[in-house]
Amino acid sequence: QVALVESGGGLVQAGGSLRLSCAASRSAFMFNVMGWYRQAPGKQRELVAIITRIGSTNYADSVKGRFTISGDFVKNTVYLQMNSLKPEDTAVYYCNAYGGGLGYWGQGTQVTVSS
Secondary structure (H helix, E strand, O other), rough: OOOOOOOEEEEEOOOOOOEEEEOOOOOOOOEEEEEEEEEEOOOEEEEEEEEOOEEEEEEOOOOOOOEEEEOOOOOOOOEEEEOOHHHHEEEEEEEEEEEEEEEEOOOOOOEHHHH
């Protein structure tokens, strides 16, 4: 079993920045894709950004140009640098990792952006 642990959430004013981190409990486990999703109250969970082992990235249109995902597939860590935050970015952010035919989720970290 693999656990993902997120950190870095919090309260920030609009226009501010936050950096989320996610680390897997087993560094030797081989993930192929790692990423971030978010879920706002009353809404479905949505993709924010993903990164593959070969370095390809994909972003939701709503965060392009503001968020940057990076990852270390040796240490099994993934980061999300969030700049120019908006109130609509308020959500619980979840780390996700896929490997060995299975997907794993973190427990989530709250990001709140005040206007």
